[in-house]
Amino acid sequence: MVVSKLEAANTFESINPATKLSIGRVPQMGEAEVQAAVDKAWKTFENWQLTSFSKRAKLVMKFRQLLASKADEFANLISEEVGKPLPEAYLSELCGPLDTCVWLAEHSERLLADQPVALANPLLSSKQSIIAFEPLGVVGIISPWNYPFAIPTMTALMAIMLGNTVVLKPSEKSPLVGIKIGELFAEAGFPDGVIQVVTGGSSTGKLLSKANLSKLIFTGSVEGGKAVMAQASEHLTPVTLELGGKDAAIVLPDAPVEWTARGLLWGAFTNAGQACASVERVYIVKGKNSDKLVETLTAMAGKLKLGPATDPLTDVGPLIDQGQLNRVIEHVNEAVAAGARCLTGGNERSDLGGYFFEPTVLVGVDHTMRIMKEETFGPIMPIMIVDSEDQAVELANDSDYGLTATVWADKLNRAECVARDLTVGTVLINDCLFSHATPQLPWGGLKKSGFGKGHSIFGLQDLCNIKHISIDAAGGAHRVWWYPYSSSKIKMAQGGIQLMHGKLTKRTAGLVNFVGNMFTDAPKQVSKVKGEKPADKSEKDDKDQKADNDKSSD
Numbered sequence: 152m153v154v155s156k157l158e159a160a161n162t163f164e165s166i167n168p169a170t171k172l173s174i175g176r177v178p179q180m181g182e183a184e185v186q187a188a189v190d191k192a193w194k195t196f197e198n199w200q201l202t203s204f205s206k207r208a209k210l211v212m213k214f215r216q217l218l219a220s221k222a223d224e225f226a227n228l229i230s231e232e233v234g235k236p237l238p239e240a241y242l243s244e245l246c247g248p249l250d251t252c253v254w255l256a257e258h259s260e261r262l263l264a265d266q267p268v269a270l271a272n273p274l275l276s277s278k279q280s281i282i283a284f285e286p287l288g289v290v291g292i293i294s295p296w297n298y299p300f301a302i303p304t305m306t307a308l309m310a311i312m313l314g315n316t317v318v319l320k321p322s323e324k325s326p327l328v329g330i331k332i333g334e335l336f337a338e339a340g341f342p343d344g345v346i347q348v349v350t351g352g353s354s355t356g357k358l359l360s361k362a363n364l365s366k367l368i369f370t371g372s373v374e375g376g377k378a379v380m381a382q383a384s385e386h387l388t389p390v391t392l393e394l395g396g397k398d399a400a401i402v403l404p405d406a407p408v409e410w411t412a413r414g415l416l417w418g419a420f421t422n423a424g425q426a427c428a429s430v431e432r433v434y435i436v437k438g439k440n441s442d443k444l445v446e447t448l449t450a451m452a453g454k455l456k457l458g459p460a461t462d463p464l465t466d467v468g469p470l471i472d473q474g475q476l477n478r479v480i481e482h483v484n485e486a487v488a489a490g491a492r493c494l495t496g497g498n499e500r501s502d503l504g505g506y507f508f509e510p511t512v513l514v515g516v517d518h519t520m521r522i523m524k525e526e527t528f529g530p531i532m533p534i535m536i537v538d539s540e541d542q543a544v545e546l547a548n549d550s551d552y553g554l555t556a557t558v559w560a561d562k563l564n565r566a567e568c569v570a571r572d573l574t575v576g577t578v579l580i581n582d583c584l585f586s587h588a589t590p591q592l593p594w595g596g597l598k599k600s601g602f603g604k605g606h607s608i609f610g611l612q613d614l615c616n617i618k619h620i621s622i623d624a625a626g627g628a629h630r631v632w633w634y635p636y637s638s639s640k641i642k643m644a645q646g647g648i649q650l651m652h653g654k655l656t657k658r659t660a661g662l663v664n665f666v667g668n669m670f671t672d673a674p675k676q677v678s679k680v681k682g683e684k685p686a687d688k689s690e691k692d693d694k695d696q697k698a699d700n701d702k703s704s705d
Contacts, residue, residue: 163352165327168234168469169459169505177326179351185318185358188347192289192316193363195344200286200314204260207312214308214339215252218245225331229300230460232325234468234505237460239422247588248304254590255312262608263313263615274631274647279622284615286314288365291388293356293379295370296471297425297528299325301588302370304332306605307346309590310614311336315366317346320359324471326350357382364388366614370427371395373599391603391613395427395526396554396596399547400583401569403540403560404438410581411559412447418557418583419532420455420467420510425475427600428555428577428584431527433534434543441536445494445514448532452510453495458503467530469505476506479529482522483511486533491515491522496530518549526552544572553597557583576600629673636672643668 161179166172178184218225226240235244263284270280290310294303299321307317321329333348349355353375360367360382368391369379376392383390400415418430435441458465470476476499483497496511508530516523516533523533537543547556555577560566563580570578576596577586586592593607604610631643646664649657 163323163326165232165325166472167231167505168471169461169503169507171505174231175327177330177350180349180355181351182358185349185355185362188318188349189289189291189359189362189364191344192318192347195342196286196288196314196316199316199342199345202314204312207314208256208260210339210341211252211256211308211312214336214341215249215256217335217339218249218252221335225300225328228331229325229328230468232327233296233299233471234460235422236465236468237463240460243422243584243588244298244300247301247590248308250588251305251308251590255308259312259611262611268619272651277623277627281620281622283618283620284313284612285618287614287616288315289363290315290317290614291359291362291364291367292317292319293359293367293369293371294319294321294329296322296324297422297427298587299328300332303329305588305590306368307332307336309606309611310366311341311345313611313614315614316344318359318362318364319346319348320356321348321350323350323352323355360388361385366391368603368605369393376601391595391605392601393427393554393595393603393605394599394601395528396429396552396575396600397431397524397526397550398428398552398555398557398575399432399434399550399573400430400557400559401540401543401547401573402433402435402441402444403558403562403565403569404436404440405561405565406440406444406559407561408440408444408447412444412451414557414559414581414583415448415532416451416455420452420530421584423468423470423508424530425471425528426584427526428587429528430532430557430583432523432547432550433532434537434546435534436540436543437536437538445512445534445536448534449494449512452512452532455510457500457507457509459505467510469503469507470529472506475528476508479508479527479531482525482527482529483513483531486513486516486520486522489520491520491533518546524550540569544569548572548574551599554600555579555583555586555596557581574598629670631669631672639668639671643671 162176163179164173165175165177167174222245226237229235229240229244230237266282268280268282292303292306303319310317329348333346336346360379363386367383367388369376370393373394376394380390402411415430435444455466456464457467460468487493491513492515494512494514496509498509500507500509510530513533516535553575556573556575557579558566558569559581566580574597587594590606593604593609595604604613642664646661649661650665653661
């Protein structure tokens with residue numbers, strides 16, 4: 152379901168990072184194609200927003216069935232286009248969207264049902280207030296290459312289930328997966344225009360960012376996020392940004408060595424370290440097992456098999472391209488030049504034919520080094536031995552990023568105390584990275600990791616217009632805050648504040664002032680004598696006040 156893919160004048164190649172060979176050509180879409188997609192999305196939204204939750208749920212479950220039946224096809228394409236080992240393609244890319252389908256179909260209608268709101272102020276006792284959750288309109292999604300299926304698909308499913316339509320711009324490094332996403336939605340029976348895919352580089356993303364959207368969701372670099380936010384400001388389009396991390400792991404002295412080492416190993420090297428929630432910094436609190444843990448990590452990392460996804464025994468695949476490989480090489484070389492020691496790995500493996508770098512364990516690092524401050528996005532594990540929990544927390548929080556962190560310990564209450572001190576969006580105790588693929592859990596960070604929440608009830612609400620509706624019958628008692636204003640109204644307001652919020656000694660006087668002046672400004676019935684006005688206490692009060700003022704001035 153790619154918009155005008157045959158009409159795009161220009162094309163670009165998709166490259167397999169394990170072989171550096173082209174695996175296909177894809178349209179480079181321009182202004183005409185992007186505008187056509189957005190216009191079509193708005194037109195489709197008119198009817199799609201009116202479909203019932205049950206109808207949308209049936210389509211979502213049909214999508215799930217199709218994806219499950221085509222799991223091998225998608226896993227192989229993901230592995231080929233971004234170099235991800237097949238176990239990761241199945242588990243980290245497909246399971247999350249499949250679980251999302253079930254969660255949305257079974258729970259979204261209940262989670263987004265109208266919510267009545269009880270009002271505490273007695274002056275509002277006649278009113279009923281309702282919070283309604285309505286679709287926004289057209290949602291733009293600009294997705295990354297590192298999880299080219301899971302990230303855009305989970306977000307698109309949530310947006311569509313709520314009645315929005317979607318225009319998806321996949322990364323130019325994984326466009327074939329993006330195209331397949333659109334085709335799968337079409338095959339599941341979603342109406343034409345509910346989701347459309349526009350392919351291209353940063354220029355295509357810029358066009359989508361500047362388009363008339365109801366919401367824009369971007370996952371990528373900090374610089375990319377800043378650009379997208381500036382471009383979206385043209386229409387004041389609200390944005391959700393997920394901009395990566397420099398995620399820390401804190402290992403407490405009682406952490407079991409073998410278990411912790413296996414967890415950290417996977418957290419640092421899965422997807423060749425190219426995950427925004429990868430373990431990119433390890434702080435081991437000094438204890439009797441700290442040296443043993445470093446030795447175990449080094450031995451395990453040295454045994455990981457580096458290679459292409461076509462080899463079922465491959466543990467770590469390639470980096471995505473030469474630019475990413477260069478960044479990893481620079482970070483490692485600069486750290487070693489500044490005094491860090493490489494315990495295993497540390498080398499590019501050009502002999503394997505792609506953009507490969509060995510799984511690497513570094514010690515002797517500190518926070519003056521880029522490898523401890525900047526997002527590396529590679530198979531690197533820098534380790535610091537620290538003296539205390541407090542020092543570990545201080546160093547973990549000493550970062551421009553705040554996406555996730557992990558704590559490893561045997562005593563869970565102690566680990567939870569540490570977790571609560573970390574300024575991040577997610578803390579996982581004795582595990583890492585799994586939560587993004589779990590639709591019930593919120594996803595998002597602090598600081599340069601971005602803002603806004605994805606997934607969970609909070610992510611659903613982020614894709615809604617949260618509308619307050621107040622219901623009150625016409626007629627009845629006069630609203631005390633309506634015109635006319637007078638000195639009686641001031642006394643009534645003063646009395647009401649003391650009655651409801653003042654000290655106990657002030658409440659009796661407040662009650663007298665409030666009740667005594669509450670109805671003085673209410674409309675009076677018209678007098679039966681033509682031309683005669685009914686007595687108005689507030690007018691008399693105002694005249695008395697004026698007379699008092701005149702006497703004072705004399």
